[in-house]
Amino acid sequence: MPAGLLAAALRRSSATPLLTSYDDATDERVELSAATLANWVAKTANLLQDECDVGPGSTVALALPVHWQTAAVLLGAWSCGAAVLDTALEDEGRAAGADVVLAAQDRLPALEEAHDDASATELWGLSLHPLGLGMTGYSGAARDFAVEVRTHGDVFFPYREPDPAGPGLLVGEASLSLGSLTSAAAELAGRLGLTEGDRILVDERTAAEAGPVAWLLAPLAAGASLVLCRNAAPDRLASRAAAERVTATLGIRVEGVRELGRRG
Template identity: 70%
Template sequence: MAPARPVVPADLLAAVLRRDAAGPLVTHYDDRTGERVELSAATLANWVAKTANLLQDEFDVGPGSRVAVALPVHWQTAAVLLGVWSCGAAVVDTPAEDDGGLDDVDVVLAEQDRVAAVEELGVEELLGLSLHPLGAGMTGYAGAARDFALEVRVHGDHFVPYGPVDPAGPGLLLAGLELSLGGLVDVAGELADRLGVRAGDRVLVDARAAEEAGPVAWLLAPLAAGASLVVCRHPASDQLKRRAEAEGVTATLGLGLDGIRELGRPAPS
């Protein structure tokens, strides 16, 4: 019997796990800090489960909840987004230049540099993320926000939502656009086709361009197509070509490299 067609975002990750749990799924570089972090599908799924359990058990996140994500494009952000969607909740995307509009959300997850600004808005349920390459907690912070890294590690490695996840429920609120959980999967598949993402692609993603494109483009579309990601934050242009060769990159998103297919651009004639 063929596997069931993905219906909600959690199904996309489940499909990757069935296909190749051990292979690299998300590789993250930050050329400002020199970090490189690689996650297999199994490791990402572990982070997703722990995040979903944290949100469900400690913040009562479930269908109908609204979770603001004030995070850059990052491997931990991938886990947070998929964790929220695993709970059946909606992600309220919060651009770096705008921490307003958080008065109607149930919980906020913010990078440490933005925690103070979010606190000033009177947000009560707040998790701060250090984005440390090894998942360490925040340093030099003494406010009331709970530390994601410290909280998440004590939660279970497997997640079961308290109630069924409704594909028709809200999944993403972004710049006035609302997509259902099922709509996220549909749009991801359509976008993957339009961009030209292929099964088995290793996609090099420029984090700044990905942030502008949104999580459907940089995360869900590659998952829907059966591709893996190499995310580059603060990329050093003189290293990208060598990195692409070392990582077996077959396509790029948001940047051009000689000899490598750029997604969304017609092939040269």
């Protein structure tokens, strides 16, 4: 199960960097240890369970970019036993049938237009602020994730145990069960050649196209850590790879660093 992958990372090393996130458009850098990410995951899972009644059989749609907060939301939803519908690539209409939608603030207007007043879907907005602050300049109906998630507990206990056979990730017309997410991640990690201790520089667009099994779960399954890059500035990549001690890249070429998924 996906939550087990994060638990394994905590056992290996709770304090070393597990996920580092850059946005070159805003010069942001955020670094999370396994312990810090686990804290965000627990708070998110408690919010989803207590505020939205999310559990096995629920569908949680994400209209979020590849981001450290997205990692916390994904793992939080899976901790509840919910199926995740990933709409990272700008398809707001697909989220209409979900029980809960968590969206970046800039995608809320399109989502509000796609959901009529009678919709039972609960809508939450994320500012994606580097310090996890709430939304500003927003007056719609969505609830503010960052403001409310902080009030929830640091330890999560599901009211109903997740079902490994239940849906975990919805991709087009296909789905992966919660139980198969972990095995799919381990299999992909093997095919990519990921090993424990790898530090992977990940391009946002490539990661969004590949999906969360590739950019989040496969590295966790391998015991690797992540450096996520949004709006990556090509002239910064070599120095960033050196500073972050990157050992492999996904969707980015850096001279002298192996590129995952590339042959020859």
